[in-house]
Amino acid sequence: MGARRNTILGLAAIVAFVASGLLANAQESQPVAGSPEIDYQGFSEMTDKVMAYREGRLVSLAAFNEMKSEPDTILLDTRSRLAYDMGHIDGAVHLDFSDFTDEKLADVIPSKGTRILIYCNNNFADDIEPVMLKRAPLALNIPTFINLYGYGYENIYELGEMVSAEDEAVNWVSTLQTP
Numbered sequence: 001m002g003a004r005r006n007t008i009l010g011l012a013a014i015v016a017f018v019a020s021g022l023l024a025n026a027q028e029s030q031p032v033a034g035s036p037e038i039d040y041q042g043f044s045e046m047t048d049k050v051m052a053y054r055e056g057r058l059v060s061l062a063a064f065n066e067m068k069s070e071p072d073t074i075l076l077d078t079r080s081r082l083a084y085d086m087g088h089i090d091g092a093v094h095l096d097f098s099d100f101t102d103e104k105l106a107d108v109i110p111s112k113g114t115r116i117l118i119y120c121n122n123n124f125a126d127d128i129e130p131v132m133l134k135r136a137p138l139a140l141n142i143p144t145f146i147n148l149y150g151y152g153y154e155n156i157y158e159l160g161e162m163v164s165a166e167d168e169a170v171n172w173v174s175t176l177q178t179p
Contacts, residue, residue: 060161078118090172118158
């Protein structure tokens with residue numbers, strides 16, 4: 001009975017050894033999780049490419065206001081619909097950043113050559129709704145600029161200073177109905 005037990009234990013050890021090797025091989029051959037339609041490396045490379053370009057496209061409020069009154073220019077607000085309705089710069093059109101697709105951008109922006117002006121919460125010193133400050137590296141105008149550029153819109157300018165929504169030169173309006 002001892003020899004039989006040793007044989008069974010030996011076979012069990014062999015099976016365990018083989019199984020552990022198969023499991024290790026199976027884990028090594030598993031594809032990396034993620035969608036081929038999510039390209040972090042490509043986004044990182046585009047971010048690096050756009051960084052210097054964006055630096056030259058930051059404008060003062062005075063220049064921003066002058067540009068927005070010129071033909072073939074659109075003022076794009078990409079904050080949430082609620083934030084836009086609570087208040088935005090007069091003349092802005094809304095397209096939520098999370099809705100960016102080729103088709104939706106083309107519906108809002110007349111052509112790839114249209115001048116696009118952008119701003120976000122972090123352009124406003126008020127830090128009250130609807131312009132609550134975000135962490136500086138996460139300000140919405142950065143991904144908005146990068147994404148517009150990535151979709152082929154290169155005539156982008158960004159409000160490059162911090163102002164107050166109460167400043168008359170901002171021309172702040174609300175589309176919410178007050179009771």
